Amino acid sequence: MTLSPRIGVVIVTMGTRPRELEALLASVAKQDVPAARVVLVGNATSLDDVSTDVLGAAGAPGATEVTKVPLAENLGCPGGRNVGLELLRDGGGDEVDVVVELDDDGLLIATDVFREVRRQFAEDPRLGIIGFRVADEQGRTERRWVPRLRAGDPMRGGPVTAFLGGGHAFSMPMLRQIGLWPGEFFFGHEESDLAWRALDGGWEIRYVPTLVLQHPRTSPARHAVYYRFTARNRVWLARRRLPAPLIPVYLGVWITLAMLRMRSVTGLKAWWGGFTEGIRTPAGERAPMSWRTVWRMTRLGRPPVL
Known part of the structure; x- marks a missing residue:
């Protein structure tokens, strides 16, 4: 620089x-x-x-x-x-x-x-x-x-x-x-x-x-695609960037949080539709972060499962 x-x-x-x-x-x-x-x-x-x-x-x-x-x-x-x-x-x-x-x-x-x-x-x-x-x-x-x-x-x-x-x-x-x-x-x-x-x-x-x-x-939920893309992209993010053992942990945490926070039946349907889309469609090139990066993020206060 x-x-x-x-x-x-x-x-x-x-x-x-x-x-x-x-x-x-x-x-x-x-x-x-x-x-x-x-x-x-x-x-x-x-x-x-x-x-x-x-x-x-x-x-x-x-x-x-x-x-x-x-x-x-x-x-x-x-x-x-x-x-x-x-x-x-x-x-x-x-x-x-x-x-x-x-x-x-x-x-x-x-x-x-x-x-x-x-x-x-x-x-x-x-x-x-x-x-x-x-x-x-x-x-x-x-x-x-x-x-x-x-x-x-x-x-x-x-x-x-x-x-x-x-x-x-x-x-x-x-x-x-x-x-x-x-x-x-x-x-x-x-x-x-x-x-x-x-x-x-x-x-x-x-x-x-x-x-x-x-x-x-x-509110980000003002966008019509919010629930669908939020769920889909979380799945894509996990599939692209996380070490394999952390993928189910990450998705499990965010499924739980999303269900606890959800206040709309329409939003719930859109969320699960997006989640399914994230599982079934290509996520892009997989390049998971190293375990060294996982530890670095954990030391900074936010491990990549939250």
Whole structure:
């Protein structure tokens, strides 16, 4: 990693949150360390109505051109992000060292986020992922937004085994080593697949709660495919990444938790349909993590069965 890593930004949108997207782009433009490149990917949207020719005042120092990539079909969040990552990874002379990915309904409320991201990656060549703290408009962080089992204190940072997809930063050398998002997941648990590969590759995942992405409080169950894809992708994740003895343990734990939490007959049917789909359909290339990684995750407080 260079002393001053160049930062790229990837944002995926379906064009359904134009005001939020405009505010997010404005918050990116206000960063005191400008992004080298910004890529806006339209999942099944043309982006014609998004005015982002230049991020920042035209001709001003640090003004950044925005590359629009409209897609004819919805590739899901991980698939859309991969399009942006591939563009930055294969950009030749416009290569970047660190990629920040942001939800299109998120907001950077501080102007020094990129500066701190750059500093941390410059100081630690084995840092692979920085996870931001997600907070609502009142500054509150929900327990499910804290990437550790002991989620009582959202301000406790440090090495973790997971990160939130809404706001994070990746090392480009890490992505070249371990690969990109599992696009076939479409929605749900793609962060776990990427995080487990990163840890197995010897990279560190660091939760930095002072780096904040403001995000409205929403339920992931608002998506019609939530229950089906959650169950299917958990099975795929286990089949792809876990040592064989841990697969039934992992799936048994999550079947129990899902049944205890389920409040909807419709959701129950969709969940079991997704679970069956995960068993019957190809999960992708199997590359289980080493037992050394299992132990590392256990020492960090979250063994890969929870």
